[in-house]
Amino acid sequence: MCALDNPFWTYSLTTYARDGAAAACLDLQDQYDVDVNLLLLCCWLGTEGVALDSETVRRAIQLADEWAGPVIAPLRAVRRHLKPLAVDSEIAAFREQVAALELSAEQIQQARLHAAFEGLSGSGDDPVRAAVGNLRLYLSLAAPGAGDGIQDSLLKLVRAAFPGAAEADIVSALAVPASDQTR
Numbered sequence: 001m002c003a004l005d006n007p008f009w010t011y012s013l014t015t016y017a018r019d020g021a022a023a024a025c026l027d028l029q030d031q032y033d034v035d036v037n038l039l040l041l042c043c044w045l046g047t048e049g050v051a052l053d054s055e056t057v058r059r060a061i062q063l064a065d066e067w068a069g070p071v072i073a074p075l076r077a078v079r080r081h082l083k084p085l086a087v088d089s090e091i092a093a094f095r096e097q098v099a100a101l102e103l104s105a106e107q108i109q110q111a112r113l114h115a116a117f118e119g120l121s122g123s124g125d126d127p128v129r130a131a132v133g134n135l136r137l138y139l140s141l142a143a144p145g146a147g148d149g150i151q152d153s154l155l156k157l158v159r160a161a162f163p164g165a166a167e168a169d170i171v172s173a174l175a176v177p178a179s180d181q182t183r
Contacts, residue, residue: 002111008118009110011047012040021160024153032143032150035064037109041117042138043161046131049122056120057138063116067109075102128165132158132173 015021025036038060045052052060079098086092122130135154139146151174158170 002115004107004111006114008044008114011044015161018160020156024156027153032146034142038064041113042134043131046134047127049125050120051125051130052134072105128162129173
């Protein structure tokens with residue numbers, strides 16, 4: 001069994017709580033049907049200087065889909081369905097239980113991803129550039145038609161993932177064309 005509390009989970013909770021991160025992740029999820037945990041994985045590995053290649057990203061997508069499709073997506077659908085009905089206190093309480101189950105399922109997915117990819121070693125790449133390259137590569141495979149519509153969300157996510165980075169470094173990393181960042 002994978003350890004539920006691991007550095008990736010801790011990183012994800014911290015990053016997701018930062019200003020703009022949740023909105024950026026959810027925007028990308030809702031508009032392009034991408035996996036928030038894979039967005040966070042791209043950033044986490046980037047902080048370690050790990051630049052992913054296409055094969056590794058495809059493997060991550062497959063591993064994430066094995067759990068997200070049959071487990072997380074149905075829980076999310078139930079939680080969202082209950083939102084307008086949650087004016088009733090019993091339904092609101094039930095919705096909170098479903099949300100807690102969804103979060104637990106996300107943690108299990110992250111533990112599986114952590115176990116699969118924790119051994120990747122960084123190549124000394126600049127962390128911001130590595131994360132941006134990882135994100136662009138993931139998005140090119142998972143949401144090939146996204147185009148420039150993702151720029152604002154990526155900027156918010158990378159800012160949250162690297163709160164100490166200079167804005168110019170983030171903007172510069174995002175300015176590199178996606179075709180130059182695919183490996």
